[in-house]
Structure formats: C-alpha cells, structure tokens
Amino acid sequence: xxxxxxxxxxxxxxxxxxxxxxxxxxxxxxxxxxxxxxxxxxxxxxxxxxxxxxxxxxxxxxxxxxxxxxxxxxxxxxxxxxxxxxxxxxxxxxxxxxxxxxxxxxxxxxxxxxxxxxxxxxxxxxxxxxxxxxxxxxxxxxxxxxxxxxxxxxxxxxxxxxxxxxxxxxxxxxxxxxxxxxxxxxxxxxxxxxxxxxxxxxxxxxxxx
Amino acid sequence: xxxxxxxxxxxxxxxxxxxxxxxxxxxxxxxxxxxxxxxxxxxxxxxxxxxxxxxxxxxxxxxxxxxxxxxxxxxxxxxxxxxxxxxxxxxxxxxxxxxxxxxxxxxxxxxxxxxxxxxxxxxxxxxxxxxxxxxxxxxxxxxxxxxxxxxxxxxxxxxxxxxxxxxxxxxxxxxxxxxxxxxxxxxxxxxxxxxxxxxxxxxxxxxxx
Numbered sequence: 001x002x003x004x005x006x007x008x009x010x011x012x013x014x015x016x017x018x019x020x021x022x023x024x025x026x027x028x029x030x031x032x033x034x035x036x037x038x039x040x041x042x043x044x045x046x047x048x049x050x051x052x053x054x055x056x057x058x059x060x061x062x063x064x065x066x067x068x069x070x071x072x073x074x075x076x077x078x079x080x081x082x083x084x085x086x087x088x089x090x091x092x093x094x095x096x097x098x099x100x101x102x103x104x105x106x107x108x109x110x111x112x113x114x115x116x117x118x119x120x121x122x123x124x125x126x127x128x129x130x131x132x133x134x135x136x137x138x139x140x141x142x143x144x145x146x147x148x149x150x151x152x153x154x155x156x157x158x159x160x161x162x163x164x165x166x167x168x169x170x171x172x173x174x175x176x177x178x179x180x181x182x183x184x185x186x187x188x189x190x191x192x193x194x195x196x197x198x199x200x201x202x203x204x205x206x207x208x209x
Numbered sequence: 210x211x212x213x214x215x216x217x218x219x220x221x222x223x224x225x226x227x228x229x230x231x232x233x234x235x236x237x238x239x240x241x242x243x244x245x246x247x248x249x250x251x252x253x254x255x256x257x258x259x260x261x262x263x264x265x266x267x268x269x270x271x272x273x274x275x276x277x278x279x280x281x282x283x284x285x286x287x288x289x290x291x292x293x294x295x296x297x298x299x300x301x302x303x304x305x306x307x308x309x310x311x312x313x314x315x316x317x318x319x320x321x322x323x324x325x326x327x328x329x330x331x332x333x334x335x336x337x338x339x340x341x342x343x344x345x346x347x348x349x350x351x352x353x354x355x356x357x358x359x360x361x362x363x364x365x366x367x368x369x370x371x372x373x374x375x376x377x378x379x380x381x382x383x384x385x386x387x388x389x390x391x392x393x394x395x396x397x398x399x400x401x402x403x404x405x406x407x408x409x410x411x412x413x414x415x416x417x418x
Contacts, residue, residue: 049308055300063300065307067276071292072300083280091264091272091281098274099258128355135342146337 004054015053020206096169111140155193224262229415305378320349364402
C-alpha cells in the first residue's frame with residue numbers, strides 16, 4: 001500500500017491518525033500543498049482530482065476521500081474498531097462524523113480559503129480554480145463559533161464524540177478543532193468539557209505524527 | 210423503527226431509496242419542509258438539528274444524516290449489500306458517495322438556497338438562519354456544469370458510479386441529478402452514458418416512491 005500524505009493539511013492528518021490508531025505502518029509519500037505538488041502531472045496521474053489524502057490499497061485500488069480510506073481500513077484491519085461495533089454504533093460514528101464535517105470542517109475551510117492570500121483563486125480544493133467569496137469567510141467564522149458551542153454541549157453529555165469509545169468522529173473533530181488555529185479560533189476557555197476532551201485526544205501518540 | 214421523511218427534499222429521498230432497495234417497510238412520518246415542520250418544537254424534540262431524514266432504530270437510537278442511516282441499515286440488514294462487499298469495494302462506494310456529495314449535492318444545494326426566494330435567510334439547513342450569498346449561487350451553477358462532465362467521464366468507463374454493481378453512490382448521484390431540475394439544470398443531451406445510466410436507475414421501483 002502507498003499513502004499520499006501532506007503534513008500541513010487537515011484532511012491528510014485525519015487519515016494519518018486513523019492509520020496510526022490501527023497500528024499500521026504504510027509506505028508514505030509527502031505531497032507538499034505549499035509547493036503545489038498536488039497539481040503536478042505526476043500526482044494527478046495518481047489522483048486526477050488533485051486532492052490528498054490518497055491510499056493505494058494492497059489490491060491496487062486508488063482511494064481518495066477520508067471516509068473511503070477509513071471504510072477500507074476498517075474492513076481490511078477490523079481491530080481496533082474505529083467506526084463502531086454494532087449497527088447502532090456504526091450509525092452514530094458516521095452521524096457524528098458527518099455533523100462535525102458540516103459544522104466544523106466545512107466552515108473552518110471556508111473561512112480560511114476565502115480570506116487568506118495564499119488561497120487566492122483556490123477557494124475550493126481540486127483541479128479547478130474558484131475565486132474567494134469574502135462573505136463566505138465571514139459566515140464561516142460565525143459558524144465555527146456555533147460549532148464550539150455544539151461541541152461543548154455534546155461533550156458535556158458524552159465522553160467521546162460518538163459515544164462511550166474513541167472513534168473516527170473524535171479523529172475528525174480533533175483535527176478540525178486543532179486546525180481552527182489557522183483562522184485564529186480556539187475552544188473558548190470556559191468550555192471545560194471540550195478542553196478536557198481535546199487534551200485527552202492530544203495525548204494520544206496518533207495525534208503527534 | 211420510525212423513519213422521518215420529506216417527500217419534496219433530496220436528502221430524505223436518498224434514505225427512502227436506500228430503505229426500499231433493502232426491501233424494508235419502515236413506519237414513516239412525513240415532515241413538510243414547505244410548512245416548516247422541521248423547525249417545530251415536536252420535531253426538534255426528535256432531532257434538535259432540525260433536519261430530515263431521521264431514522265429511529267429498533268434500539269431506540271436517533272440517527273440523522275444519510276450516511277449514518279445507510280451505515281446502520283447496511284450493518285443491520287446486510288442483504289442486498291449497497292455499500293460494497295470487499296474492503297476495496299467499501300472504500301470505492303464511500304469515495305464516490307463523497308465525491309458526488311461535494312461536486313453535485315453541495316453545489317446544487319448552494320445554487321438553490323442562495324438564489325430562490327423560498328430560501329431567504331435559509332441558505333443552510335438546520336436551526337440557525339443564514340442570509341443568501343448570490344455569488345455562491347453563481348459558483349454553484351458553474352460547479353454543477355463540471356459535475357455533469359465528471360459524471361459522463363465516469364459513466365463512460367464504469368456501468369455504475371462506484372463500479373460494476375448498483376450502490377449507495379448511485380442512489381446519491383441519481384437523487385442529486387434529478388433534483389438539479391430545481392435550478393433548471395439537466396444532464397446535457399450529448400452525455401449519452403449519463404443519460405443511459407439515469408434511465409436505468411429511474412426504472413427501479415425505489416426511484417418512484
């Protein structure tokens with residue numbers, strides 16, 4: 001297998017943490033988004049959609065998209081389960097993963113990509129250019145504030161995002177929350193349940209790769 | 210189990226098709242988005258995020274989000290498989306499902322919700338109001354054009370979206386393509402592979418509920 005990673009971007013980090021939590025060592029190639037390597041001809045021969053992460057499976061299948069990589073690895077290497085054991089748990093993990101993608105990952109990405117000069121004309125990842133929409137950056141910041149509130153409510157009632165055990169949903173949430181530093185937003189200091197959860201996840205070896 | 214549906218909206222339709230393809234009959238309650246019933250106190254007691262679809266499982270768990278409902282049903286009622294049999298297939302189904310959500314579902318939704326008067330201040334589903342951003346509607350239409358191109362390329366090389374068999378990815382794609390009529394966009398008439406695929410899916414009983 002080959003894993004195409006990028007050490008500075010949140011989506012590859014989610015896959016990197018998932019691989020580490022599975023205890024797997026996979027041959028890894030770094031694609032520098034800062035240098036625009038994801039748009040190079042050689043990388044687009046691997047993934048025409050010009051995004052990282054990518055996992056080439058042992059069957060030679062090219063998987064882009066975090067959820068695809070997670071679903072493959074969960075089926076291929078079931079232990080430890082990171083996407084739920086029972087049907088209810090499997091549903092809850094993907095539910096919370098979708099919620100934090102929509103309410104956290106998306107607005108953080110929108111706030112960054114529609115305001116920072118480094119993303120001029122790169123408001124959406126992938127091969128096509130899109131101009132920045134400043135209103136979308138503003139809306140993004142407002143939604144991230146709501147995301148932190150939602151997270152505090154959830155973590156006051158549940159030890160982990162999707163329930164009683166660590167899962168893919170914690171990986172996604174942790175990576176988004178940590179990445180929000182790029183738009184200078186952090187868990188508010190009174191959100192004690194969120195801060196405790198964040199520290200616990202941060203202390204896992206998979207969070208420090 | 211109880212399924213909260215809305216006959217006019219694309220996301221509940223995806224869950225409705227998935228349930229039908231599994232051959233299941235689940236007690237269904239209609240939530241009219243036109244009447245704003247998703248924002249009612251009684252529905253928000255079920256789903257505080259005020260979105261449909263929702264599935265209350267036989268274990269009493271409340272699942273919102275299409276992918277959560279699909280993952281639960283796939284684990285609980287494995288036959289016929291709609292999310293892949295092998296690890297590679299499972300990865301490919303979720304990969305294509307994510308691609309068509311991002312490149313089709315999202316821009317169609319953005320084009321509609323940021324332009325149509327019925328969605329004034331309702332640019333994002335859920336309990337919070339968000340003003341429309343006209344530039345996002347324009348960008349959405351442009352991206353839907355690219356989505357139809359991408360789809361034609363894919364369906365020229367593969368009989369179904371995620372490979373050789375019908376899957377969740379076909380359900381999502383079919384519902385998005387059909388829903389694009391609300392922004393007056395359709396598969397271009399020269400895209401013969403896409404049109405053939407669309408007709409094949411449309412002839413399934415699950416597409417006519």
